[in-house]
Amino acid sequence: MEMMNWERRSLLNELIHGLKAAKQLQAILMLNGSTTQHNPTIELAPDPLAHPGKVPGSPASITGNPRSEEFFNVRSKEFNLSSKKRKMLPKWTEQVRISPERGLEGPHDDIFSWRKYGQKDILGAKFPRSYYRCTFRNTQYCWATKQVQRSDGDPTIFEVTYRGTHTCSQGIPLPEKRETKPKHTVAVNYQNLRASLTVRTGGLGSEAFSFPVTSPLYTYESINGGGTFYHHVGSSGPSDFTGLISTNTSTGSSPIFDVNFQFDPTAEINTGFPTFFHNSI
DNA sequence: CCAATTTGACCCCA
């Protein structure tokens, strides 16, 4: 019940992230090709599709961005993102309440697989903090990490802080090749609650849909079960993006959403949200 | 045998 609200709110938050990322991506794509210099706050993560199980040092990805190479110095210790860059990675926290049914240490199941790489006692905290990284860091150069801290006040609550978004496929089937043949395909995996978003941007000529502006932040409305429209309204001015969200049933109960975005490419882009993209064939 | 976890060392930066 309240769980529902929480999930919905988390989902909405995630959508906001996704929408921003998609918007940013759109802007990048529009600058595509004759790129002079994109916004320095934008950090593109390596495209795992461009290097499937490949070794670093391979030629620039199909994004054509030669700077991508700097992410592939895997042999040496340079394979870290510099701390500066790491700091720019998106970071967010969610509270996860332990589920009585699953029992003790099981509240941290994302749909993503993580590998624990450290545990630290934190001053003033009753419980140690544990550190996880994406299982596919070395195979797909996915830099997503999370840390889990059990709350002092309420031991049934775990504070999960995520850093970076997944650029790996995590076994989630990437967008299929042909259907509506979008100009560009965006794959964005978000690790909020149990949701993973597969984002597909349509071509520039895709049909637009619009909504009445009511909520100061965002509104949503369900549409005949086929999906839910989400509409984000900027604090100033008209809507800067809208999206159609539908649950993807192809993977059974797996919570995957198809999101079709429609956004105003002229809107400001400053999320610094790393993602990856590739041109569809 | 391989992959995940544990755990002390190491390292960076406020």
Add this chain to the structure above:
DNA sequence: TGGGGTCAAATTGG
């Protein structure tokens, strides 16, 4: 300088 984040060798688990 030390607190917090990460590394990596040793260990555990499947």
